[in-house]
Amino acid sequence: MTRKPASLLRDRRGFTLLELMAVILILGILAAWVAPKFIGQTESAKQTAARIQIESLANALKFYRLDNGRYPTTQQGLLALVERPDSGAAKWRAGGYLEKGKVPRDPWGNEYLYISPGVHDDFDITSLGTDGQAGGDGDGRDINSWETDE
Numbered sequence: 001m002t003r004k005p006a007s008l009l010r011d012r013r014g015f016t017l018l019e020l021m022a023v024i025l026i027l028g029i030l031a032a033w034v035a036p037k038f039i040g041q042t043e044s045a046k047q048t049a050a051r052i053q054i055e056s057l058a059n060a061l062k063f064y065r066l067d068n069g070r071y072p073t074t075q076q077g078l079l080a081l082v083e084r085p086d087s088g089a090a091k092w093r094a095g096g097y098l099e100k101g102k103v104p105r106d107p108w109g110n111e112y113l114y115i116s117p118g119v120h121d122d123f124d125i126t127s128l129g130t131d132g133q134a135g136g137d138g139d140g141r142d143i144n145s146w147e148t149d150e
Helices: 006-011 017-039 041-068
Strands: 113-115 124-127
């Protein structure tokens, strides 16, 4: 039998505490550098989702208008896209104008504001954003149907 040199045995023992600490330090530095870049993306994604939902609602409203000759009134609201209004919807499409049969809430859980006739267009749709208040800057700014092409 041959004996194995001590250097081979030392190589098989695993990592030293110093090596493990160095790896943990490097991973910590990488996490501190990368994490802030992803944290800010959540709000941006919600704003994008709100713009997409507003465009979808606008398209459904246009189909409603093609069938009925006009947009739902402010009083009828977006609910007219999923429930037949009492008046003004002679050719209302069976099943409504939204696929899931309900008016979606914005990504922050609030209802979209709908005005017809609108101040900026035939109709205006607004999400009040993360703060749920009219106006605002940055993440708290409103998302409006007349600004979705930005």
